């Protein structure tokens with residue numbers, strides 16, 4: 001079969017290989033890369049996933065995309081290195097499960113994508129004998145996810161700027177206790193100052209030779225690994241009897257749920273995708289009215305990582321249904337709305353419902369959720385409420401995207417206790433920190449980069 005090429009959702013750039021799409025991040029026409037063909041896994045092969053561990057399934061899924069560009073033996077090493085932590089499936093009631101994607105080094109589901117993207121980038125850079133210098137400004141969580149994902153990779157250096165006074169001690173320690181190829185600088189300024197310095201560096205001709213790059217969240221190298229855990233959940237819970245699953249995904253920029261849509265298109269037996277958003281309800285509105293309007297500025301809700309008024313991956317979903325949407329949200333061609341409504345349900349959950357969801361899940365099931373997972377759990381309840389009795393007994397899996405210990409204030413307020421820290425966040429207190437300080441002065445920063 002033809003090797004898989006990647007097209008831009010804006011349709012103005014050439015199709016490229018995976019390697020190119022990965023190292024570029026965004027297409028030159030500002031669109032997002034999508035596979036021109038999605039490989040379909042055969043049923044017998046998928047059934048064999050029931051006997052595999054997480055890295056084994058990651059290998060099976062990713063090899064279908066990468067086999068023309070990455071030797072199997074190498075891919076096996078990369079997935080085993082990236083996925084060395086558990087992926088618990090918590091049984092809640094009947095055929096209802098919560099998949100906890102919070103056991104990675106930064107206790108959020110973003111570890112799954114970032115760790116694989118880092119390893120894939122490093123592999124291709126190694127082949128070209130090239131180095132990449134990743135610059136990131138962070139207000140807390142992105143920095144630690146990137147730092148941990150790229151930590152120890154030979155051909156990638158990472159530099160993170162953070163606003164000295166705007167980051168919590170725990171967030172800071174998640175970045176500053178690593179060392180090796182991860183350098184961290186505290187800036188005497190605000191997050192916007194850090195961001196401005198990084199942006200200026202990207203455009204500075206004097207720094208071109210440093211091969212600067214951002215670890216872009218819309219990279220295709222982050223999307224494909226997010227298809228894997230859908231296969232994993234299905235293999236663990238339904239693989240042997242071939243039951244179809246419905247997934248409920250708390251969503252912001254839609255990277256997570258797009259992983260599920262890719263899995264579905266690869267042949268994963270699924271009934272439906274339920275997208276649960278917070279009060280930023282531009283997508284449910286679009287799905288049911290066919291009219292799209294961004295929410296600007298986005299609303300501030302408890303599930304802060306989902307405060308998105310225009311999901312960056314929406315153009316990928318639209319493309320999957322035959323439509324065309326540019327990065328600003330303008331639609332040149334409508335997707336097949338009938339097919340979208342057949343496959344998907346979208347629900348918006350208010351902050352009040354989110355809090356009630358945390359309280360009820362704990363009271364009724366001893367299920368501990370943080371605000372993002374609670375949006376998912378409330379989304380499941382809403383969806384079940386609209387189903388006929390005969391459909392309620394089916395298999396449902398809600399994704400929990402972060403560890404409750406990352407949100408101690410909210411949990412304490414609602415449940416009146418402190419969630420226990422996961423192993424990845426324990427012991428940070430005693431580790432040695434290493435970082436330097438700079439004023440928010442671009443010239444000083446540039447001098448530092450050139451040193």
Ligand SMILES: *Cc1c(COP(=O)(O)O)cnc(C)c1O
Nearest residue numbers: 251252253254255256305401402
């Ligand atoms: C990023 C994030 C989300 C949203 O994921 P998207 O892929 O942007 O939809 C949900 N929960 C947590 C904890 C996150 O960090």
